[in-house]
Amino acid sequence: MSSRTFTVSGMTCGHCATSVTEELTELPGVTDVQVSVDSGRVSVTSEQELSREAATAAITEAGYTITDWPSAN
Incomplete structure (x- = not known):
């Protein structure tokens, strides 16, 4: 298993989180x-x-932008 955490800009509500998740x-x-709308x-x-x-392709399809992609741990 692998985990990755990054920041997405433009999310403002639960619908945004659902779109990104889907x-x-x-x-x-x-x-x-797992999506935190408050922190992005x-x-x-x-x-x-x-x-x-x-x-990036998935987030763009949902209508948002990745603004921070930290190096893998």
Whole structure:
């Protein structure tokens, strides 16, 4: 299992969090998504390392932007 936490801008409500969660859970191997609208932090657990490209595509599809992608731990 792999975990990745990053920041998404533009989320303001529960609907935003749901949209982000739905798009990310469609990615292969993703098993859990936790979204904090207040902080903009999104944590994803997956069976393999989540690529920035895949996450960016999913977040863009939901209508938002990744603003911080910290190095993997």
